[in-house]
Amino acid sequence: TYVTAAPWLAPGALFRAPHEEDATGEVVYPPLWDLAPENLLDFLVNNNKIIINAWNYQERLGVYKNLLNSSAKYFTAFGSQNFGNILWGLPLQHGWQFRTGRLADPSHVTSCGYEGEDLLCISVRSWWSCMNYYLAVIPFLGAVEAGLFGQLQYEIEILPPEERRADFCYSVADCRSHIPKLMDDWKAYFEVKNFTFFFIVSMSPATSSFKLDHGFSIISYTFIFISFSLKYLSDPEANFGEDWADAVDFIAATHFSTDLLTTNNFQAFLPQRMLVEGDVLPSISDFSPQQNRVLLSMRALHKANQLTGRSLAYNVLFSFSIPFSI
Template sequence: MLPYFSICALLIVTITLSPATAAPWNEKYATREYVYPPLWELAPENLLDFPVKGNKIVINAWNYQERLGMYKNLLKSSAKYFTAFGSQNIGNILWGLPSQHGWQFHTGRLADPSRATSCGYEDGDLLCISVRSWWSNINYYLAVIPFLAAVEAGLFGQLQYQIEILPPEEQRADFCYSVADCRSQVPNLMDEWKAYFEYLLSTEHKAVRPATFSSFQLDDALGLMWKAHTTSNAYAVPKFQDNLKYLSVPEENFGIDWATGVDFIAATYFSTDLPTVNSFQAFLPQRMLVEGDVPPFISDFSPQQNRVLLSLKVLSKANELTGGLLLKLWEKSMSTEAGREMGRKLIEGLVSGQKFDLVGIYNYLKEADLKASSFLRKSSSGIL
């Protein structure tokens, strides 16, 4: 059995893998230009910018620019709810989705990893999104499902056309292509994303100041958004396990570690506004991992990128060794606003190199939920 302190230490030690080298966190937002996903300005920003055939708006979700356009429409149509959180819609918490999509495109993670086609490569169709890409298939459930759920919730108002998503050339049965189709195939995913957009819509009449379109608790919105996000991941990650075979072993491991890391991040209700996403995404690997890449010794990665890769690996391995109990304990500890604030500080420290009082953090986690501690000690008996 792994002692309770050791389990917590496995999680927390990832924060102190290198000395503090970054500027104080608040300084990162000062005098900076925001980074938008590649080709953001060219992506369709209105639904009628997509092709209309008959009585349907037809969207090719296997084209980077058109999938990006779905995100752009979501950001634009929900902008009015976030006016109190910054100008130019930078406070919108949906920025994490298109930013991740843009990072995947920029780093070649949406291209055909088998190299059987030129999909996603400069010598072929650069904007093509390959159905053989593990990353692109996971992202489908974080793009098409939120988009269609928003349509169903009424975020875009009353539409005169139906929405149809074009299928890929392979694995057609692995996806859904309309509101009705997705409602039938993945009702739970549609419900979770619809609940987020319905929450935004429900706040319109609650505005307390004339200059504010709506009034809502950001913590509540983040909770609903992250619940929907993790529900999509929980469905898609095991569904596309076979696509991992096309990746190098280091890239495959990183993908699995990243998916695990998202669950820990989600529990803190981490803000995914544009400034925050910009700051964190700079520390993700800017190319596909290849054979021989071993963090923290990847020479063309920054110290922060190496540290994040190693931290994710340690975190994922610790969670695996405890049979998922580490995540359960973390989620219990994040069940209050104070707990989530501590969790967000831990994540910020992971990428910035700040050091924390390990004893103090351990005591906090231990006292946050004594029942979770007892459950962990009992349940982990015999696992390790």
């Protein structure tokens, strides 16, 4: 049997939703999913390079879409229309951040992410957008290096933001020089032989989920690196950002499935707007009782993790990941 943590740590207890679809019965895709580039050659090609503006919502969404499309053949055993693809958690989180205004400029110094032509702009001042940048670019470039997209005739180049250019990396070589361990991890993950082995193993009910260890490692790396961006957020939103980063640790530990339907269920209980001054848990009036409870639980997990020097998350990760015979 498997050692499990207390029931209040399980995603099923914290984040259970009654339906796999929205109220109309339609599967929920990220906003503008149909308009996102679905082939690498749909991006700008210039000077023998595929140029991707990862500071545009639609183009960053296209990075995820290409990952989903190119890995679909490995998920045919998990249902039709690629719904069982465990990479859905990445674009769905990106879509939730866009829909709730978390990718816009929180300092309001610019109009990035707000109205008109700037609606699709992703602000480099947004803590959420910077965290998400690494969750998009590192897996994508790891997949490029692993050959997931086949033999490419062009190099891939990610455009830098207008400010804080030194805080990010923009190509396979650039990211490998800055964060070689993460690039190695994602390259190995996307190698076909690892994919094939993983999906054979994941047919077991005990492991039929995306092990978010790589996503967790990216978040751990970037959280301290870009934590100063939290200063642009209200105190409740900054606290929620920290709680979310810790919650990913615990969700990874429980082998939470990140397919399309399950991730949508989880996100139904995330806040539908930015938190502002005056929002006090668990009594935010325009949040559902379930949303209030989930946010309160995430706050409690974060505080417990702080009190234990982050050992709580690692102990849970260890407990869920290693089977013990009893």
